[in-house]
Amino acid sequence: MGGRFRPVYAFAREMHPRASNAPTLPYGTAGFRTKALHLEHVAYRMGLLAVLRSRVKNGATIGLMITASHNLEPDNGVKLIDPHGEMFDMSWEPLATKLANVSDTDLSSVVEEIVDMHNIDMRLKASVFIGMDTRYTSPVLCTAATNGVLAIQGTPTEYGIVTTPMLHFFVRCRNTSNEYGIPSEEGYYLKLVNAFKKLRGPNPTNSSYKPLLYLDGANGVGGKKMNVLKKKLDGLLDVSIFNMGGNGGKLNLNCGADFVKVQQKPPVGVPVELNQRVASLDGDADRIVYYYLDNSETFHLLDGDRIATLLAGYLMSLIKKCQLTDLKLGLVQTAYANGASTEYISDKLCVPVACVKTGVKYLHHEALKFDIGVYFEANGHGTIIYSDKAKASIKAASTDDGLNNDQRDAASKMLAMIDLTNETVGDALSDMFLVETVLQHNGWDVHQWMQAYEDLPCRQLKVSVEDRNVITTKDAERKCVKPDGLQEKIDSLVSKYPKGRAFVRPSGTEDIVRVYAESTTKEDTDRLAAEVACAVYELANGVGDAPTVPQ
Ligand code: G16
Numbered sequence: 001m002g003g004r005f006r007p008v009y010a011f012a013r014e015m016h017p018r019a020s021n022a023p024t025l026p027y028g029t030a031g032f033r034t035k036a037l038h039l040e041h042v043a044y045r046m047g048l049l050a051v052l053r054s055r056v057k058n059g060a061t062i063g064l065m066i067t068a069s070h071n072l073e074p075d076n077g078v079k080l081i082d083p084h085g086e087m088f089d090m091s092w093e094p095l096a097t098k099l100a101n102v103s104d105t106d107l108s109s110v111v112e113e114i115v116d117m118h119n120i121d122m123r124l125k126a127s128v129f130i131g132m133d134t135r136y137t138s139p140v141l142c143t144a145a146t147n148g149v150l151a152i153q154g155t156p157t158e159y160g161i162v163t164t165p166m167l168h169f170f171v172r173c174r175n176t177s178n179e180y181g182i183p184s185e186e187g188y189y190l191k192l193v194n195a196f197k198k199l200r201g202p203n204p205t206n207s208s209y210k211p212l213l214y215l216d217g218a219n220g221v222g223g224k225k226m227n228v229l230k231k232k233l234d235g236l237l238d239v240s241i242f243n244m245g246g247n248g249g250k251l252n253l254n255c256g257a258d259f260v261k262v263q264q265k266p267p268v269g270v271p272v273e274l275n276q277r278v279a280s281l282d283g284d285a286d287r288i289v290y291y292y293l294d295n296s297e298t299f300h301l302l303d304g305d306r307i308a309t310l311l312a313g314y315l316m317s318l319i320k321k322c323q324l325t326d327l328k329l330g331l332v333q334t335a336y337a338n339g340a341s342t343e344y345i346s347d348k349l350c351v352p353v354a355c356v357k358t359g360v361k362y363l364h365h366e367a368l369k370f371d372i373g374v375y376f377e378a379n380g381h382g383t384i385i386y387s388d389k390a391k392a393s394i395k396a397a398s399t400d401d402g403l404n405n406d407q408r409d410a411a412s413k414m415l416a417m418i419d420l421t422n423e424t425v426g427d428a429l430s431d432m433f434l435v436e437t438v439l440q441h442n443g444w445d446v447h448q449w450m451q452a453y454e455d456l457p458c459r460q461l462k463v464s465v466e467d468r469n470v471i472t473t474k475d476a477e478r479k480c481v482k483p484d485g486l487q488e489k490i491d492s493l494v495s496k497y498p499k500g501r502a503f504v505r506p507s508g509t510e511d512i513v514r515v516y517a518e519s520t521t522k523e524d525t526d527r528l529a530a531e532v533a534c535a536v537y538e539l540a541n542g543v544g545d546a547p548t549v550p551q
Contacts, residue, residue, distance in 0.1 A: 022041065029358060044145065049080065049099055053082075055122065065133075066130070067284040076138065131166065161224075168422070172423075210277075217244045222285030225285065256283060266299060287381040304378045305333070307380065332353070332356060371387045383421060391418065464513075477503060498520045500519040
């Protein structure tokens with residue numbers, strides 16, 4: 001045990017001990033995520049780490065969110081947020097993993113190690129904002145995190161139940177001395193609502209766009225917050241909210257963005273209204289997908305790829321209008337992006353497109369390379385980020401006497417679009433307002449939105465294996481390196497199907513291997529996905545029932 005941090009050890013042992021048989025947990029795609037009962041000591045230790053990080057950043061506020069986002073109710077999670085409101089610095093993830101898994105006895109010495117490694121002045125002030133989702137296990141984890149912050153004299157601020165993107169927003173606000181907004185729930189609503197009102201014209205009577213939206217709240221925090229927010233909209237958008245929690249509805253169970261995207265069907269709890277636009281959030285409201293049922297009750301999904309292309313198309317038109325064509329707009333996707341969307345972006349929108357590994361942290365990083373970076377995962381997680389140069393040019397154009405009224409108006413619209421965007425991270429509520437703005441501007445209903453391009457049929461499956469980490473990948477997860485022979489097998493399966501594509505990767509949020517497949521018909525796609533799932537099951541030691549291939 002280290003000498004300097006005795007209280008850390010004493011507090012941990014007495015209040016938030018790590019069980020000797022606790023599972024080893026990695027800082028995964030979006031922080032630690034597993035059954036809630038394994039997380040109390042992790043939350044405590046991340047409280048400690050957040051304080052250390054704050055001191056390394058000269059007392060800047062760090063965020064700590066208790067959530068397992070899209071996972072089912074028994075899971076929970078802890079993730080950290082860096083000073084600009086972005087995901088935690090990846091170079092610190094190994095420290096987080098080490099601190100989370102060390103024994104109580106060695107805890108102080110690991111804290112000391114980090115202090116020495118980063119030459120941290122422990123006399124500095126430290127500030128940590130803490131938020132949680134609606135899971136019944138969240139308050140206990142929140143208390144553990146707060147105790148961690150207090151144990152090494154940091155200052156915790158508890159926000160209670162908030163969406164994950166709200167907490168990211170609060171952190172950015174605080175660290176920009178409120179330039180980005182006011183770090184409170186009211187401040188968040190105010191910024192979004194003001195920007196939305198600026199962009200929202202009266203709905204033309206001959207428009208196909210109807211200002212009525214159905215919202216599936218996944219029985220999580222998003223529906224509840226939207227219920228507050230919608231009252232501030234002065235009727236500009238009518239939102240009917242379903243799956244708001246209560247009435248026995250369980251978080252993310254048979255509802256929410258992940259269910260709708262993966263199962264490719266409507267959630268339970270939302271009434272069937274043909275051709276009605278429905279938006280589905282996930283449990284902590286950092287993802288959103290849209291869907292509708294057509295006249296023959298066929299389900300149509302408008303996922304993250306569709307949202308990205310819709311927004312990028314609109315921004316391109318504004319850029320051209322206000323003659324800011326030197327601003328470089330780019331789009332970032334992952335391997336899950338539908339091949340048809342990637343083709344549409346490059347060939348029709350003529351926008352550069354990059355592909356990176358799964359995880360918002362990778363997309364965000366890549367998007368920073370553009371003046372205007374639009375990044376979305378197909379699962380509906382994404383946002384837009386604007387460089388300082390882009391913001392300055394757009395602002396200047398909005399008052400430029402050399403431009404005509406229309407051109408200046410386009411620049412003003414872009415400024416409001418920036419304010420409507422939560423640039424820190426994917427934010428379902430902000431994204432919803434952005435989508436509704438563009439749909440109204442284009443005068444589009446869901447069919448017109450859908451007509452932009454035709455998706456290739458795709459399918460996702462999950463395979464349980466003994467240890468998902470036996471699978472390693474390269475090339476932005478599009479190729480499998482280990483176990484031996486799996487990629488060759490996938491290649492030979494894919495070659496049987498026109499426009500076939502498939503890949504596998506270990507999930508960083510669930511204890512499973514994910515399988516993705518696409519090709520030209522639904523039948524072929526389902527068969528390809530199942531065949532690849534069988535190959536994973538065989539070569540990566542599957543557990544439970546083996547997947548079956550449809551005949
Ligand atoms: C998190 C990440 C996303 C990622 C998703 C699934 O989302 O923020 O970037 O796509 O997990 O990751 P994986 O396939 O590794 O399980 P969320 O909404 O659960 O926070």
